Amino acid sequence: MKVALVVYISLLFVAVGFVAARVVPYDRHHQDVLSAVGNGTVVFQEDFEEGNLNQWDVQACPQGVTISTTYARTGNHSAKFTVNDADTHAKCSAVPTENPRAQLVSKKDLFPNGVEYYIAVSVLFPPGFPQPTDWFQVVELYGPPFDGSPSMAIDLCHGNKLCFNRDASHNYDSIWISTPIVYGQWRDIVLHVKFSTDPNVGFVGVYDGGKQQTMSNGQALVHYQTLAKSNWDGQPNNLFLNQYRSSDSKLGTVTLYHDAVKVGTTLDAVMPPPKK
Numbered sequence: 620m621k622v623a624l625v626v627y628i629s630l631l632f633v634a635v636g637f638v639a640a641r642v643v644p645y646d647r648h649h650q651d652v653l654s655a656v657g658n659g660t661v662v663f664q665e666d667f668e669e670g671n672l673n674q675w676d677v678q679a680c681p682q683g684v685t686i687s688t689t690y691a692r693t694g695n696h697s698a699k700f701t702v703n704d705a706d707t708h709a710k711c712s713a714v715p716t717e718n719p720r721a722q723l724v725s726k727k728d729l730f731p732n733g734v735e736y737y738i739a740v741s742v743l744f745p746p747g748f749p750q751p752t753d754w755f756q757v758v759e760l761y762g763p764p765f766d767g768s769p770s771m772a773i774d775l776c777h778g779n780k781l782c783f784n785r786d787a788s789h790n791y792d793s794i795w796i797s798t799p800i801v802y803g804q805w806r807d808i809v810l811h812v813k814f815s816t817d818p819n820v821g822f823v824g825v826y827d828g829g830k831q832q833t834m835s836n837g838q839a840l841v842h843y844q845t846l847a848k849s850n851w852d853g854q855p856n857n858l859f860l861n862q863y864r865s866s867d868s869k870l871g872t873v874t875l876y877h878d879a880v881k882v883g884t885t886l887d888a889v890m891p892p893p894k895k
Contacts, residue, residue: 659885675723680711683721697878700862720863728855739889750778753865762856821845
């Protein structure tokens with residue numbers, strides 16, 4: 620009887636260890652599920668602490684996107700985006716358009732039709748940052764055929780606020796507008812998105828600093844076709860971190876920072892820790 624009990628307990632410990640290993644895979648960059656957080660999972664994350672941009676396609680002039688220790692939302696590093704008015708395709712072949720930009724595009728195809736995720740990005744605008752008078756984009760969820768403006772983007776608007784903007788099919792409207800930016804401080808934004816070609820199924824919601832925002836319709840979510848003509852040809856969408864702006868702005872050389880990027884199945888899974 621004692622032998623049987625010992626064998627049973629030993630097998631129980633082995634089973635528990637196996638389940639734990641299955642819940643939290645070893646490789647946090649290249650598994651479908653990177654980690655379990657409470658009742659949610661993380662499928663993509665980037666804190667730039669490894670000192671490289673290996674998870675991203677870099678579309679920028681040389682030194683347009685670099686690892687920096689000047690500011691960090693978590694850890695000691697962030698991604699620094701530096702763009703000059705001349706940083707266009709005419710100057711650098713890696714820049715895809717004639718409007719100035721530096722951007723990171725996730726190599727991992729994150730957003731096929733039907734998935735629902737919380738997408739966290741922290742962005743910092745340093746002291747002395749200009750107030751653009753034309754469009755200025757900092758985050759987008761986008762994919763082939765890349766037909767015009769994205770249907771899901773975070774832009775600077777009204778000089779010193781953030782807006783969630785949509786594409787031409789929605790008259791480039793803003794379905795969320797933030798309170799004013801505080802320069803030199805991180806702004807933690809989480810997008811709650813259902814990616815769908817069905818306008819009755821797809822939706823977007825926004826959390827700012829962990830607080831759920833009221834959208835332009837007076838509700839927590841705006842339902843619409845999030846995968847539409849501009850960003851859907853059957854291939855998954857990707858996460859873009861930008862500094863992408865109108866060539867008419869003439870802002871000179873401008874710098875901003877991105878950090879604490881996560882994609883997961885719940886808000887708790889992706890929210891960064893409290894600010895220090």
